[in-house]
Amino acid sequence: MNQVISIHPVTRIEGHARIDIHLDESGQVCDARVGIAALRGFEQFVVGRPAEEIPRIVNRICGICPWMHHLAAVKAIDGCFGVRPAPAGHLLRELCQVLAHIHDKILHFFFLAAPDFVLGPGGDYAVRNIMGLVRQEPELAAQVVRMRQLAQMMLERFAGKAIHPVAGVAGGFAKPMREEERQGLLADSRVLLDFASYALDYAKNKVFSRFCDALQSLGTITTGFLGTVGHQGALRLYDGSLRLMHPDGTTVDFPANEYERYLAEQVEPWSSAKMVYARSWGEGFSLDPDAPRGVYRVNTLARINVCDRIATPRAQAELEEFRGRFGRPAQGTLLYHWARLIELVYACERTLELLADERITDPAVRVPATPRAGRGIGHVEAPRGTLIHDYSTDDNGCITRANLIVGTTHNIAPMNLSVRQAAASLISAGAVDDEMLNRIEMAVRAYDP
Amino acid sequence: MNPQPKIIAFCCNWCSYAAADLAGISRLQYPGSIRIIRVMCSGMVHPEMVLHALNRGADGVMIIGCPLGECHYIKGNEMALARSEVIADTLEDQGFESERFQVAWVSSAEPERLAEIFREMSGRLAALRGAPQVETIAGD
Amino acid sequence: MRPRLSFEWLHACSGCEIALLNSGELLLDLLDRVEIVHFPLLMDHKYTSRAGGEGEVHLPEAEIGLVSGGVASEEHQAVLRAMRASCRTLVSLGTCATHGGIPALRNQWPIAAALKTVFAGSEGGTAIPDTILAPLDRVYSIDEQVAVDVSLPGCPPRSESIIEMIAALLAGEPFHLPCKSVCETCPTIRTGKGQQKVRRFLANAEYDPEKTVAEMRCLLEQGLLCMGPVTAGGCGGKDAPLCIRARVPCRGCFGPVRQGGNQLLDMLNALASNGMGHRDIVDRRSLLRFSGAHGLLKPLRERK
Numbered sequence: 001m002n003q004v005i006s007i008h009p010v011t012r013i014e015g016h017a018r019i020d021i022h023l024d025e026s027g028q029v030c031d032a033r034v035g036i037a038a039l040r041g042f043e044q045f046v047v048g049r050p051a052e053e054i055p056r057i058v059n060r061i062c063g064i065c066p067w068m069h070h071l072a073a074v075k076a077i078d079g080c081f082g083v084r085p086a087p088a089g090h091l092l093r094e095l096c097q098v099l100a101h102i103h104d105k106i107l108h109f110f111f112l113a114a115p116d117f118v119l120g121p122g123g124d125y126a127v128r129n130i131m132g133l134v135r136q137e138p139e140l141a142a143q144v145v146r147m148r149q150l151a152q153m154m155l156e157r158f159a160g161k162a163i164h165p166v167a168g169v170a171g172g173f174a175k176p177m178r179e180e181e182r183q184g185l186l187a188d189s190r191v192l193l194d195f196a197s198y199a200l201d202y203a204k205n206k207v208f209s210r211f212c213d214a215l216q217s218l219g220t221i222t223t224g225f226l227g228t229v230g231h232q233g234a235l236r237l238y239d240g241s242l243r244l245m246h247p248d249g250t251t252v253d254f255p256a257n258e259y260e261r262y263l264a265e266q267v268e269p270w271s272s273a274k275m276v277y278a279r280s281w282g283e284g285f286s287l288d289p290d291a292p293r294g295v296y297r298v299n300t301l302a303r304i305n306v307c308d309r310i311a312t313p314r315a316q317a318e319l320e321e322f323r324g325r326f327g328r329p330a331q332g333t334l335l336y337h338w339a340r341l342i343e344l345v346y347a348c349e350r351t352l353e354l355l356a357d358e359r360i361t362d363p364a365v366r367v368p369a370t371p372r373a374g375r376g377i378g379h380v381e382a383p384r385g386t387l388i389h390d391y392s393t394d395d396n397g398c399i400t401r402a403n404l405i406v407g408t409t410h411n412i413a414p415m416n417l418s419v420r421q422a423a424a425s426l427i428s429a430g431a432v433d434d435e436m437l438n439r440i441e442m443a444v445r446a447y448d449p
Numbered sequence: 450m451n452p453q454p455k456i457i458a459f460c461c462n463w464c465s466y467a468a469a470d471l472a473g474i475s476r477l478q479y480p481g482s483i484r485i486i487r488v489m490c491s492g493m494v495h496p497e498m499v500l501h502a503l504n505r506g507a508d509g510v511m512i513i514g515c516p517l518g519e520c521h522y523i524k525g526n527e528m529a530l531a532r533s534e535v536i537a538d539t540l541e542d543q544g545f546e547s548e549r550f551q552v553a554w555v556s557s558a559e560p561e562r563l564a565e566i567f568r569e570m571s572g573r574l575a576a577l578r579g580a581p582q583v584e585t586i587a588g589d
Numbered sequence: 590m591r592p593r594l595s596f597e598w599l600h601a602c603s604g605c606e607i608a609l610l611n612s613g614e615l616l617l618d619l620l621d622r623v624e625i626v627h628f629p630l631l632m633d634h635k636y637t638s639r640a641g642g643e644g645e646v647h648l649p650e651a652e653i654g655l656v657s658g659g660v661a662s663e664e665h666q667a668v669l670r671a672m673r674a675s676c677r678t679l680v681s682l683g684t685c686a687t688h689g690g691i692p693a694l695r696n697q698w699p700i701a702a703a704l705k706t707v708f709a710g711s712e713g714g715t716a717i718p719d720t721i722l723a724p725l726d727r728v729y730s731i732d733e734q735v736a737v738d739v740s741l742p743g744c745p746p747r748s749e750s751i752i753e754m755i756a757a758l759l760a761g762e763p764f765h766l767p768c769k770s771v772c773e774t775c776p777t778i779r780t781g782k783g784q785q786k787v788r789r790f791l792a793n794a795e796y797d798p799e800k801t802v803a804e805m806r807c808l809l810e811q812g813l814l815c816m817g818p819v820t821a822g823g824c825g826g827k828d829a830p831l832c833i834r835a836r837v838p839c840r841g842c843f844g845p846v847r848q849g850g851n852q853l854l855d856m857l858n859a860l861a862s863n864g865m866g867h868r869d870i871v872d873r874r875s876l877l878r879f880s881g882a883h884g885l886l887k888p889l890r891e892r893k
Contacts, residue, residue, distance in 0.1 A: 066604065164842070165835075166835050174835050178798065
């Protein structure tokens with residue numbers, strides 16, 4: 001009895017997806033696919049537009065990580081126009097980018113992922129969600145909601161808009177930071193850092209400790225990893241070199257503007273989201289679950305794996321503990337959640353570092369830009385993974401061509417492999433129940449797509 | 450080929466509408482498919498009114514005001530001139546040939562000239578293909 | 590029994606949902622007062638039972654349904670119709686839902702051309718996956734497809750406005766937005782005399798960073814293309830509009846001041862009426878960047 005079991009929509013993720021699990025006559029899983037149905041076509045409708053308007057358009061690619069698209073675009077436009085941003089502008093951009101990671105990670109861990117762990121992967125779906133968490137742990141939930149709001153309001157207070165920002169501009173930033181703004185942000189950042197440390201402790205003691213097996217096994221596959229590193233191989237979210245790690249652990253570093261030499265995009269007929277694979281490994285691309293080729297992952301676990309160290313103290317200590325337990329590279333898919341909370345601590349510490357830099361209140365935040373023909377490639381590490389915006393302009397400074405590789409795109413192939421693995425390990429002889437299906441979804445949720 | 454192009458003509462009360470009255474009294478001939486809408490000043494015609502008419506099936510739209518320098522409200526026709534540039538520029542964006550819109554300045558003492566302008570416009574439109582498909586606009 | 594709320598998102602980016610989640614304590618109060626029966630971002634209610642039922646969408650009944658995003662595929666239509674059928678009051682949430690939003694920029698091109706651009710240059714040919722997509726000919730706003738009871742535009746709408754609207758609906762009170770423009774709450778200095786030329790935003794506006802927004806000259810008067818006059822106000826509540834606080838001109842993300850308005854025509858008209866050169870605008874069709882549904886943005890037609 002050939003059968004297709006569909007999970008539609010995949011829920012508690014940050015976009016639209018479905019999972020289709022194919023069973024053969026004996027009820028064994030013979031294929032599983034994650035289908036993404038959204039296609040807006042940003043690469044088309046930026047064409048012809050003045051380049052300096054693009055950052056305010058492409059931020060709408062995502063309402064959860066708009067700062068990432070905004071700033072990757074701003075960097076790319078600087079490249080097209082041949083402009084080096086004012087130093088204070090550069091600092092303010094990184095500040096906003098790192099700050100924007102904070103609300104995102106709190107959202108993902110507590111609102112989307114935690115219900116599976118705290119309320120259990122089975123049971124009544126009407127309870128297994130943030131509303132259920134609010135009822136079961138009201139004080140924790142209240143704090144989570146407040147902390148998320150705080151991180152967003154910090155961005156809104158300083159930069160006007162938190163969702164779909166406008167303050168990143170060609171040549172720098174739209175407004176400088178005043179000293180009193182800086183003091184307010186410093187105080188709030190300390191509150192966030194305390195919460196981040198508390199969140200990671202809570203997760204280690206109350207959440208991960210109860211799911212030790214699953215952390216290493218559910219949806220676990222063997223892949224390479226891609227992230228960004230800076231000086232001495234330190235984890236970087238805003239800028240640096242891309243580092244691509246092969247499953248065997250060897251790495252290569254390269255600047256973002258050479259991405260086409262290392263990565264290639266592929267279209268599969270059953271997914272409107274393109275897949276990306278590591279062209280430079282020379283092994284081609286295959287989603288065969290027994291012998292995947294060219295597959296690498298991005299996002300928190302990848303960044304934790306590829307970096308040699310983290311340059312802020314609390315996060316570094318957490319990294320050392322993590323590596324002590326899980327090695328390097330760690331392949332367990334659910335470990336994405338743990339890595340996410342380590343990055344949350346880093347993001348809070350980095351925010352404090354940037355605010356402590358005297359240059360951040362310099363009023364010279366923007367250098368004027370002159371439109372011209374050029375090409376620019378901007379990249380940041382979005383919460384979802386390495387984000388690349390590649391634009392070309394004509395003599396009037398209007399876009400002629402755009403190529404965007406969004407964070408989740410790199411993870412489409414590995415998500416498919418993880419779902420296949422999870423489905424095959426849970427379903428046999430055609431026996432399926434809702435808890436199994438939710439566990440399969442958990443393998444997707446870890447990637448925070 | 451459209452033998453009787455429907456034309457909406459916004460005529461200002463003080464000059465061109467008066468000229469149209471005089472043309473009527475004088476029995477001057479011009480196509481019967483011209484629909485005149487009296488406005489107090491050519492400057493009050495919003496570009497959206499022109500687009501609205503075209504979207505609803507008018508073959509052509511005209512704005513006819515007082516000669517420049519003679520506006521009853523001093524500068525209304527200058528505003529109409531500036532706005533008509535906007536309309537001309539955006540017409541092709543919206544899928545309409547620029548011949549479908551015309552602005553003219555006619556004083557109340559020039560009924561023959563008005564009739565001639567109407568006849569010319571009608572002839573020009575008849576040579577174009579039929580009006581683009583009628584579209585409904587939000588808010589209707 | 591608590592009132593039931595149902596949420597869906599179509600051709601959307603999730604910004605409206607995040608705006609709702611950003612409301613902090615107000616969100617917790619709301620969660621206490623209502624029962625959420627469907628909300629893919631937050632809870633696991635699915636469209637069909639797991640044994641297939643391809644193409645069917647089953648949604649639970651609710652007193653209030655909120656839908657964000659425009660309509661661009663057959664699946665969006667199916668979900669939207671299911672929402673309309675199952676929800677007593679249907680709210681279109683956010684500018685994509687009310688006016689098409691940024692994704693409706695795609696309407697400038699025929700759908701085939703857009704797909705070709707996106708999938709060109711990938712290996713594995715340019716075969717466009719059709720089993721998943723089934724796109725419509727253009728991006729529609731929600732009110733072009735079904736009857737809508739309440740519209741709340743914004744990109745995103747203000748968190749407080751979303752909560753206020755839900756509270757009003759729960760209390761059975763009507764909810765109307767004041768049809769005022771962004772300029773209504775903008776405190777910048779307006780002298781009535783603008784620059785003759787409109788310039789691109791390649792250098793910051795003139796202002797003293799140590800002084801407040803109220804002591805800055807109006808950005809439109811400074812020659813920057815600020816769409817405040819033709820855009821629905823309220824993004825900053827009763828205080829200064831959000832982009833103005835960032836010292837950046839408005840680009841119209843709350844859509845036109847009134848539901849059927851045309852931001853392109855209105856803006857060019859405003860410039861022309863004030864003696865400002867509209868011909869300096871490099872990409873005037875992007876004045877419709879947030880309101881390209883309702884047939885306002887379409888591919889340029891060839892002359893015959």
